Amino acid sequence: xxxxxxxxxSFDPITNGHIDIIQRGKKIFDSIIVxxxxxxxxxxxxxxxxxxxxxxxxxxxxxxVEVTSFSGLLVDFAHQNKVxxxxxxxxxxxxxxxxxxxxxxxxxxxxxxxxxxxMPSLKYSFLSSNLVREAFQLGGCIKGLVPPLVEEALKNxxxxxxxxxx
Ligand code: PNS
Numbered sequence: 003x004x005x006x007x008x009x010x011x012s013f014d015p016i017t018n019g020h021i022d023i024i025q026r027g028k029k030i031f032d033s034i035i036v037x038x039x040x041x042x043x044x045x046x047x048x049x050x051x052x053x054x055x056x057x058x059x060x061x062x063x064x065x066x067v068e069v070t071s072f073s074g075l076l077v078d079f080a081h082q083n084k085v086x087x088x089x090x091x092x093x094x095x096x097x098x099x100x101x102x103x104x105x106x107x108x109x110x111x112x113x114x115x116x117x118x119x120x121m122p123s124l125k126y127s128f129l130s131s132n133l134v135r136e137a138f139q140l141g142g143c144i145k146g147l148v149p150p151l152v153e154e155a156l157k158n159x160x161x162x163x164x165x166x167x168x
Contacts, residue, residue: 005031005032005033006031006033007035007085007087007118008034008035008083008087009034009035009036009089009090010037010072010076011037011039012038012039012041012044012046013036013131014046014135015047015131015135015152016152017126017134017147018126018149019091019093019122019126019129020091021060021149022122022126023091024061024067026120027089027120028066028067032066033065033066033068034089036057037070037071037072037079038050038053038054038057038069039071039072040071047135048159050071051071054069054070056151057069059151060151060152075111076088077108077111081112081115087116087117087118088115088116088117089119090118091119091120091121091122092120092121093121093129093130094128101117104117105117105119134156139160
């Protein structure tokens with residue numbers, strides 16, 4: 003039987019830290035389903051379709067990585083895909099409290115789903131999509147923090163939004 007795990011998140015946008023976790027997940031599982039949260043209450047920088055497309059492009063040559071969006075409960079998404087394991091990245095102790103609460107809530111909602119925490123490489127332990135976006139929007143260099151195609155998408159998005167404001 004194929005061993006599959008779900009790696010859920012906002013991925014606004016995907017960073018090299020997320021990619022690091024997916025590569026580590028692939029050492030344990032045959033395939034990873036990257037689940038991009040479609041939350042109508044939030045207004046993300048990249049639309050759900052754009053976030054999915056960017057991750058698909060990053061893993062274009064990797065048949066072990068499937069990318070799809072989901073809305074509603076994560077545990078329902080896991081059940082729909084017949085997957086019992088959810089991977090979450092833990093960067094630092096500061097992540098722990100939120101992740102712990104979320105894991106136990108998910109366990110309350112569906113006791114058959116296990117949450118597996120994985121640590122990224124130390125060099126990505128400070129990295130988040132929010133910081134990447136903020137640094138980029140303020141003119142900072144984000145080389146090495148996101149794949150080149152994501153940097154290009156950030157550039158295009160920023161110049162389009164500047165053009166719209168003019
Ligand atoms: O990348 P993020 O924003 O930290 O990912 C958070 C995510 C998508 C994993 C979380 O918000 C989630 O699972 N949302 C789906 C709604 C849900 O299941 N909520 C109950 C769990 S506490």
